[in-house]
Amino acid sequence: MDVNQWLVAGIFILTIGALVLSNRRPAFIFAMSSLALIASGQLSLGQLTHGLSNKGLITLVLLLLISQAIDKTALIKSIGHKLINKSYAQSFWRLFAVTFTSSALLNNTAIVASLTGPVKQNQRHLPSRLLIPLSYAAILGGTVTLVGTSTNLIVDSFLIENGHPGFEFWDFTLFGLTAGLLCGGLMYVLSPMLPKLEQPKDDYKQYLIEAEVDADSPLVGQSIEDNHLRNLPELFLVEVVREGHLISPVHPDLVLEAHDKLIFTGNVKRMDTLSHIPGLSIFAQTNGLLKENLTEVVISNRSWLINKTLKQANFRAVFDAAVVAIRREGEAVSGKLGEIPLQAGDNLLLATGADFQGRDNLTRNFFFVSEHQIQQKLSKNKDRLTVGGFLAAIALGAIGLIPLTTGLLVLLALLTLVGVLSGNEIRRQLPVNLIMVIVGALGLATALEQSGLLSQVTSLLMPLVNGGSPFLALVMVYLVTLLLTEMVTNNAAAALMFPFAWNLIQTMDYPVMPFALAIAFAASASFISPYGYQTNLLVFSAGRYRYLDFVKYGLPISALYSTVLLGLLKYWFEL
Template sequence: MDINQYLVLAIFASTILALITTNKRPSSIFAASLLALIITQQLVIGDVINNFTNQGLITLVLLLLVSSAVDKTSLIKRLGRTLVTASFNASYWRLFGLTFFSSALLNNTAIVASLIGPVKQNQYHHASRLLIPLSYSAILGGTVTLIGTSTNLIVDSFLIEHGHPGFNFWDFTLYGLVAGLSCGLLMFLMTPLLPEIANKSSEYNSYFIEADVDEDCELIGKSVEENHLRNLPELFLIEIARGGKLISPVTPDVVIQSGDKLIFSGNIQHVGNLDHIIGLKLFAESNGLERENLTEVIISNRAQIIGQTLKALGFRALFDAAVVAIRRDGESLSGKLGEIKLQSGDFLLLATGPDFMQRHNLTKNFFILSEKKMETKLSRTQDWITLGGFLFTVALAATSILNLATGLLFFIAILVIARVTTNNEIKRNIPLNLIVVIVGALSLATALEKSGVIHQIMQLIGPWATSVSPIWALVMVYVLTLILTELVTNNAAAALMFPLAYGLVQTLGVPIMPFALAVAFAASASFISPYGYQTNLLVFSASNYKFKHFIKFGLPISICYSTIVLTLLKYSFGL
């Protein structure tokens, strides 16, 4: 081996060591590796630019941008609110079914993020008995189609770069369905092994929020429990104002009526979870203002509005703003939002009109603290355009009528025209850290091949490789990828292992497809560590899990999943 090969190997080993032993972001580590490769002249700028224009990476970024728009729709939120019931078995299978099948088409990280709230908020079961299955269901569902997880697209891009046509949309489906549903059943049988842990106390400032029940509201005629109003993430129904009277506390059997005012207390950042309830309007919307751009203010000690109610003040006309929520530290509020007497030090969250900042009475009454950007509420038409358009785009790609990246690009343009998203929102949602990780991993893989390191490794293991059955070579590639994904990240594991798998295929003279599939499936199979896959990290952060809980529950799942995938690959390709 020459000096260049030793340099590439040193950078490769340092990258893996840093990913395993440090708390630095993977994007920072891969950025440093990329710079090291350029400084040592193992890569030129053209190689890096080529990786930035990788088709799999472009498709992945477009898919994530579209997923952020789909995540605005009411579909997952509406379903999530009804998931958990008094029956644990029913709750488990509902959660598994929704997460598994939706993760086959949508970004599984976004799905888990959307469902963590309803699971934590449920009043029937410890969230710790459902959160790990939620994450694993998303991982399993992501392996069913080409677009289910980013690792599939990364491996697909490597295939294309090496002169192969790449994966078809359904190439993963047989293996993903059989392994996923089998592991889903095994998880259900193993749920007694999951701990019963008290929920983490949420750290947020609790606001007082009012919502009006319109005549056409879907909640009318059904009880609080039937409407699943106790499963809203970090929002608690504390009172109902009806005909001049307050119903407090609100019991599960209280039936919602037209004209009711529902009083919630909780995290204002989750107020969007009320948007998907048809016919339910926030106080600000009832006053003719949207609440996407919110301004938080505190009432000054010399304010002229102290001691008066919002209704008596004519707050909307006075300030060109409507109050979305009120917070009063050290005191619980009660009653209708418009009838609460304002006090010095009250925090108000305001939906403001265009004339708000020009009002001369602002400084006399408020200290302006900050502006909060809230998620845009979609109309029913926008909902249908987003969901229907996404499914149509996926259908075109699945039937090979239209290239997926092309379809997604046109679909994003439609979303902008329909005002589902904006150019600024697209810029904010570009996953820069993920792009750096993938480009860094792709560049490291390029350097390993370009410098001849892969060729040297193949020469070393050549005698062994030619003496073993292809199935054992496949198992070796799978196990190495599996170990790497538990230690680093799924995308990095896929990018770093593919060159080795490709070199092994050339040495053995066997088809590339089973080895490419093995790398893709193993890179997604992070069931043992909370750090190997982003959905595991989400649920790990949401509860008080310990590392041992993932090992105890995840090891049997990993063994079952791996055995099924490898067995199917063996018989599908005759290895």
């Protein structure tokens, strides 16, 4: 090995070591490895930035941005709080079916993020009995199509970078669907192994939020239980105000009437859940003030609002703002928001009008704290356009009528034009960290190849694979990728392993597709460690699991998944 090869090998080993041992984000680690390659002359800036034009990367970015628009729709939220009922078996299979199916088309991390709240807040079953299955169902569903997980698109981007046409939309379906359904069955059989962990009371600062049942609401005449108002993510129905009378605690069998005031407490950032319940109105929303941002203020000790209610103060007219929620430190507040006497130090969450900032009475009455991002409910037409447009883009791409990237780009422009997404939202949600990982990994692969290091490694491996069947080489590539996934992350594992597999394929004249699929599937197969996949990390903290909880439950699932996939790849490609 010459000096250049030693330099590249050292940077590669340090990159893996940092991914395994350090707490730094993969984006930072790949950025540092790219900087080291450029500084040492092993990679040019042009070669590095060339990765930004990769078609697979562009498709992935467009999918992630559009998934933000999908998350605004009622598609997931409307069913999320209806999945859990008295039967654990029914709850398990409902959750699995919805998560598995939706993750095949939508970003599976976003699916888990949307459903974690309803699962965590359900009153029927311990969240620890459902959250790991939720994550695993999303992982399995993500492997069914090209767009189900970022891992598939990362491997696709490497194929395209190396002159291969890349994956077709359905190339994963036979393998992912078979392995996913079989693993789903095993997950249910092994569900008694899931831990029974009690959830502590949420310790976030809770606001009091009021919503009114409309006169023509479909909620009228049905009980709290039937309307699924006890399973809202991070929101708790604590009181009902009916014709001036306070009903508390709220019994599940209480039948709602028109104009009931429902008093919730919880996380205001999840207030958009209320907006998606038909026939339920938040005051600021009906008055046209509920925007993307809410302003949080504290009532000053010099304010004339002290000891007055919002109605008495004529708050809406005086400040051009509506109080969406109230929080009081050290003391519980109760009843309708408009009838609570205000005190110095009360936190108010305000939906503000156009004239709010111009009022000259603000500094005397309030201390400004911060702004809270909320999601605005889409109109029915925008909701249909978002979901229908996405399904149309996927369908047209799947049948090859138009390129998937083109369809997604047109859809993103259309959603921006009609106001479903704003320019600020797109800038905020741009997946910069993931872009840095992919571009950095592509650059590292380029350096490995042009330094000759890949050829050196392949020469060392030749005695192990020469004379053997391609299937043995496939198993070796799969297992190494699987090990990397559990040690680092799914995206990093795919990015690090592909260059070596590609060189092996070219040297030994092996078929490309089974090896590319093996890397994609193995990089998604994180069932043993909570750190290998984003969805595992989401439920790891939400369920208060221990590391061993994943090992005990996930090890047999990982074994079945790997056995089924490797067997299918061997049979289908006649290895």
